Amino acid sequence: MEYILEVKNLTKEFPGVKALDNVSINVKPGEILALCGENGAGKSTLIKVLSGIYPHGNYNGEVYYKGKLVKNNNVKDAEALGISTIFQELELIKDLSVRENLFLGDLPTRLGFVKWDEVMAKSVESVREIGLDVDLEKNVRELSVAQQQMIEIAKALTKNAEVLILDEPTSALTTNEIGRLFELINQLKAQGIACIYISHKLDEVFELADRVTVIRDGKHIETKDIKDTNRNELISMMVGRKLTNLFPEQHLEKKEVALEVKNYSVLDANGKKLVDDVSFNVHRGEVVGFFGVVGAGRTELMSALFGAHKWGKSGKVLLDGKELKINNTQDAIKNGVAYVSEDRKAHGLVLGMSVGHNITLSSLRKMGKVLLNNTKEITESQEYMEKMAVKAPSLETIASSLSGGNQQKVVLAKWMLTNPKILILDEPTRGIDVAVKYEIYNIINRFAEQGIVVILVSSELEEILGVSTRTIVMREGKIVGEFDKGTATQEFVAKYATGNE
Ligand SMILES: Nc1ncnc2c1ncn2[C@@H]1O[C@H](COP(=O)(O)OP(=O)(O)OP(=O)(O)O)[C@@H](O)[C@H]1O
Ligand SMILES: [Mg+2]
Structure with a gap:
C-alpha cells in the first residue's frame, strides 16, 4: 500500500x-x-x-x-x-x-x-x-x-x-x-x-x-x-503573483507623547500581581510592540487597559495629559479605546450574526444606534470588507460560514470602524495569510500616521520587530527591556523575554 x-x-x-x-x-x-x-x-x-x-x-x-x-x-x-x-x-x-x-x-x-x-x-x-x-x-x-x-x-x-x-x-x-x-x-x-x-x-x-x-x-x-x-x-x-516584501515601508515620525501608563498593576482573584507596576509611554507616530512569553502579562495588561479585567487594578492612564477612567469595556469604548483580542470566539465575533452586523457591532453608538439596513453602516462595512479583502459572498453572510482567517479580518474591521484613539491589537494576524498580513501592517501604519496610539501584541518576533517602531519586552508581569526598531535581533529579544540575557 x-x-x-x-x-x-x-x-x-x-x-x-x-x-x-x-x-x-x-x-x-x-x-x-x-x-x-x-x-x-x-x-x-x-x-x-x-x-x-x-x-x-x-x-x-x-x-x-x-x-x-x-x-x-x-x-x-x-x-x-x-x-x-x-x-x-x-x-x-x-x-x-x-x-x-x-x-x-x-x-x-x-x-x-x-x-x-x-x-x-x-x-x-x-x-x-x-x-x-x-x-x-x-x-x-x-x-x-x-x-x-x-x-x-x-x-x-x-x-x-x-x-x-x-x-x-x-x-x-x-x-x-x-x-x-x-x-x-x-x-x-x-x-x-x-x-x-x-x-x-x-x-x-x-x-x-x-x-x-x-x-x-x-x-x-x-x-x-x-x-x-x-x-x-x-x-x-x-x-498567484510575486510578493517580495513581507513588511510595507514605514514613513512614521515620532512626535509628542500621547499615552502615559503609570505604575500600572493588574491583580488576579487571589491578589497576585499579573502585571506588576509597569510604566510606559506611547508617542504619536509610533507603533509600540509588546513581546513576551505566555504568562508575561501582556494580555492581562491590555485587557485591563480596555476595562476587561475581572479583579483589581491600580495605576494611572493618561491620554494627552488627561486621566482616563476606565472601569469597564463601555468606558473604554466611550473613551476611544479599541481592543482586538486574541480569542476571537470569546470576545470578537458573534458567529450567528452576519458579517455586516459584526463589523458595525462596536460602532453602533457612532452610527446613531440604527441597527438594520442603515446605508451608512453598509457603505462603511463594505469599505472595510474590501480593505481587508474579506472573502465572503456578501455582508449578509453569517460569520460562522467564513474561513478562519476571514473571521479574524471581520474582527479587525469591526474595531477599525470605531475610529479609535487608542488601538490595541492582540495577535491580530493569527491565522491570516501572508498577502493579507501585509495589508494589515499597512493599515497599522496608516493608523499610526494619523496620530492614533497603536499597540501591537504578538508572539511572532519577526512580526513584532518588522512592524513596531519600538518593542517593549515583558517578563513575569514586568517590563524588562525596550528596543528601538533595528537595534536588536530576534535572538537578542527572545533571550530578554525568557530571562536568559
Ligand atoms: N459552511 C459554509 N457555508 C458557506 N460557505 C462556506 C462554509 N464553509 C466555508 N465556506 C467558504 O468556502 C471557502 C473556503 O473556506 P475554508 O474554510 O475551507 O478556507 P481555508 O483555506 O481554511 O481558509 P483559512 O486560512 O482562512 O482558514 C471560503 O470562501 C468560505 O467562506
Ligand atoms: Mg481554515
Missing part, C-alpha cells in the same frame, strides 16, 4: 462559493504533508470532508483510506477508521473540566458504566505526553487559548489515530509549546502515522513537511517535495 489516504477529484460547493474544485491529494504512512493556501482557499473544507464533518454524499469525488472507498457519515466514523482531526476552531466545551473534555463523546464504559479509573489514567498519560502542566479538574474556561489547544491534541492522541490532521494547530502556541508539538508529530511520524498539516507559518512548513500541496481558490495548484521548493516560490504559488 503506497498511500494511506487518497482524495480524488474532490469538489464541494456552498451557496455562492465553490470551496473545492476538483482537488486531488494523497499522503503516505509516516509522511507529513503540508497544506498551504490563502485565507478562504479551501483548506479547512478539505479537512472537513476527510474528517467526516461533511458526510459521504455531501461532496463530489472520492476519498480512499487504505485503498477502500470511504463513506463516513460523521466524525466518529472517520475516527473509527483512524483519521483524527484537530480543527482550526477549538471544539472544547468551556464549562466542562479538562478531563471531561479529553473524553468528550467517547468515555470508555464497562457494562454501561464509565470506567473512571481508566479515564483518570489515560488523561494523566496523554496530558503528560504533550508536556502540559494543568490541573485536570479545572474548567476549560480558566485555561489560556494555548492550553486549550494542547488539550485538543491530547484528545486526538487518546484515539489511536493513523492519520492525524492538524488545521493550524500552532496559531495560539508559544515557541516552547510549538517545539514540544513538533517533537510529538515527529515521534508519531516515526511510528508510521501520516499527518496532514495546515499552517500559514512557512517556517513550520519547511521544518516539518516532507511534501507540500498548494491550493488557491479551491483549485489544486501544485504538490512538491519540500526539498524542491523554497519560501518565495511557495508564497507565489499561494497568492
